[in-house]
Amino acid sequence: MTSALRPTGQGFGAGASDRPVLDRTALRLVFLIPGGLALLLGLDAALLLLGVWAPLSFARVAELHAPLMVFGFVGTFIVLERAVAARRAWGYTSPLLLGLGSLILLSPLPDAVGKSMIGLGFLALLGVYVVIRRRSPAAAIDIQILGAVSGLAAAILWLSNAQISALVPGMAVFLILTIAGERLELARISPALDARAERLGLAASLLLVVTAAIAPLWPAAGYPLLGAALALLVVWLFRYDVATRLVNTTGLPRYMAVCLLAGYVWLLVPAGIWIVAGRVESGPGYDAALHAVFLGFVMSMIMAHAPVILPAVLRKPLPYRWFLYLPVALLHVSLGVRLLGGDAWGNVDALHWGGALNVNAVLLFVVLAITSAVMGPPAAAQHQHPQSKRAPS
Numbered sequence: 001m002t003s004a005l006r007p008t009g010q011g012f013g014a015g016a017s018d019r020p021v022l023d024r025t026a027l028r029l030v031f032l033i034p035g036g037l038a039l040l041l042g043l044d045a046a047l048l049l050l051g052v053w054a055p056l057s058f059a060r061v062a063e064l065h066a067p068l069m070v071f072g073f074v075g076t077f078i079v080l081e082r083a084v085a086a087r088r089a090w091g092y093t094s095p096l097l098l099g100l101g102s103l104i105l106l107s108p109l110p111d112a113v114g115k116s117m118i119g120l121g122f123l124a125l126l127g128v129y130v131v132i133r134r135r136s137p138a139a140a141i142d143i144q145i146l147g148a149v150s151g152l153a154a155a156i157l158w159l160s161n162a163q164i165s166a167l168v169p170g171m172a173v174f175l176i177l178t179i180a181g182e183r184l185e186l187a188r189i190s191p192a193l194d195a196r197a198e199r200l201g202l203a204a205s206l207l208l209v210v211t212a213a214i215a216p217l218w219p220a221a222g223y224p225l226l227g228a229a230l231a232l233l234v235v236w237l238f239r240y241d242v243a244t245r246l247v248n249t250t251g252l253p254r255y256m257a258v259c260l261l262a263g264y265v266w267l268l269v270p271a272g273i274w275i276v277a278g279r280v281e282s283g284p285g286y287d288a289a290l291h292a293v294f295l296g297f298v299m300s301m302i303m304a305h306a307p308v309i310l311p312a313v314l315r316k317p318l319p320y321r322w323f324l325y326l327p328v329a330l331l332h333v334s335l336g337v338r339l340l341g342g343d344a345w346g347n348v349d350a351l352h353w354g355g356a357l358n359v360n361a362v363l364l365f366v367v368l369a370i371t372s373a374v375m376g377p378p379a380a381a382q383h384q385h386p387q388s389k390r391a392p393s
Contacts, residue, residue, distance in 0.1 A: 025315045031080050031092060032314075034099025038072025041106070043359045050355040064105055066164050066290070070171045071118050072102030074298055075151070078178055079121070081309050082128050082144075091128040097121030115159045122152035139198040140184035143205045147177030150209050157216060165281040169212035169226055172270070172293045177205050179301045180233065183241050183260070197240050204233045219279035227274030234267045252307060252320035255328075259304030262332055266296025269339065284343035287351075295358055296335050303328050303365055310373065318369055319377045327365035334358050 045065035047054035061068075076099040083091035101117030125148045133141045154170025184193075184201055208229040215222030238244060241264075247257035269292035273285050280286040303324070310318040338354025341347045 028080070028084070028313055031095050031099070032077065034103055035073050035076030035080075035095070038068045038076065038099060038102045039362075041103075042068035042073055043362060046355060046359055050352055052352055052356055060106055063164075064102075066168070066171065066294070067105065067118075067158075068102050069294060070175065071098050071121075071151075071155075074175060074294075074302070075099075075121070076102075077302070077309075078175070079125050079128075081313050082125065082132070084313055086128045086131045088128070088131055091124065091131070094121050094124035094128055097124060112159065115155065119152060119155035119159060122148055122155055126152070138185070139202045140181045142181075142202055143184060144178050144181035146205050146209045147174045147181065150174045150177065150212055153213055162216065163281070165286065166216040168290060169215045169223075173208050173212040175298050176230070176233070176267070176293070177208065179298070180205065180237060182305075183237065183243075186242060193240050197236075201233075201236050201240070204229065204236050208233055215274075215279070223274045223278045227271045227276075230267060230274070231271040234264055234271065237264050255320055255324060256304045256307075258325075259300045259328055262328075263297040263300035263304070266292045266300070266335070269296070284346070288339045288343040291335065291358070292339065295331065299331060299362060300328065303331070306365075306369055310369075316373055317377060318373045319375070321368075321372050321375075321378070323368055324365070324372065327361045327368060330357060330364060331361035334361060 041056070041061055042065055044054045044056045045061045045063075045068060048057060048059075048062040049065055076095045079098060080092075080095040083094055097117045098121035101114045101121060103114075104117060105111060105114035107114075126145065129141060129145045129148060133145070150170045151174030154167045154174065157170065158164075158167055180201070184198065208226070211222060211226040211229045215226045238261075241260065243257040243260040245257075246253040247261060248254075249257070270289035273280060273289045277285050280289060307318045307320050307324075310316055334354045334357030336354075337350050338358065341350025342354055343351065
């Protein structure tokens with residue numbers, strides 16, 4: 001089965017018929033369908049929770065808002081990219097299980113079925129990381145493995161019938177460390193990064209995983225420690241991420257840097273809330289912490305990396321164009337309105353408008369990303385790189 005994922009060696013000129021089955025773009029796209037459905041259902045759930053109009057209106061969707069977005073949408077997309085990198089056929093079971101498991105939770109089947117599939121998806125992801133690490137051992141991979149362990153812990157906790165609010169530390173750390181590990185891979189080109197810096201990043205990540213495990217069990221001490229560990233990781237990211245230097249460039253590098261740095265700032269919100277208020281399971285503090293992580297940080301990271309990840313996964317270039325800044329600006333401005341006007345000041349209109357515009361920012365990014373992909377590389381880029389029209393192998 002593993003041969004199905006080996007590169008064909010045909011380069012840019014390889015036709016679809018020359019590629020092994022699991023190495024074909026159309027089949028990889030199939031694995032994204034559950035993630036796409038989870039995104040739409042998760043956004044619908046967000047509108048229901050806000051108390052505004054939503055296309056679908058049944059309580060079960062609203063209850064599963066966080067798992068649909070974290071496991072079903074973001075988890076599926078991130079894990080698919082890792083499965084592609086591992087080049088193992090069985091690795092594709094990980095995004096499939098996360099995506100389908102999240103959707104099955106909405107079916108008449110017992111909840112344990114969907115939750116178990118999500119847990120198995122994380123086990124498969126750990127197997128994917130083992131393959132990648134054997135090929136290229138690095139602190140960046142170790143950090144991503146810690147993130148997967150945290151995600152698995154959250155899934156196991158959920159199987160034990162814990163409340164979704166208790167899963168937030170594990171879900172957050174899964175995504176934060178997955179992204180931080182990938183940023184470390186890119187940061188290796190930075191002159192500021194050395195073995196000591198990598199060890200510091202790994203130590204901060206390990207501390208974050210440990211405190212995320214402690215927080216649901218011993219909330220009084222666990223949540224402040226979790227907030228402190230998160231703040232420490234944010235300091236490390238600001239110190240060593242190449243985004244702090246690329247923000248002074250132009251084009252795609254600056255666009256990515258702006259998204260990244262804005263996302264890092266939002267991570268300070270849950271860190272501060274957990275340090276000062278400790279455990280928050282509902283109300284404004286919970287809303288602010290949850291959405292600062294999963295919207296302010298995670299969605300900003302997705303917008304930043306989409307022009308890089310899409311070509312790697314689907315062999316379809318997503319050229320940078322200036323209008324990609326529009327959903328980024330809308331996301332951060334509307335999140336500011338939601339958290340400052342709604343959560344902090346208690347203005348219901350600010351909460352509703354901010355939340356609704358959050359949803360529109362995500363949908364706008366999807367539309368504009370598809371538009372840019374369909375338009376293809378800008379004329380100047382095509383003239384300089386005529387092969388850019390072809391999908392990379």
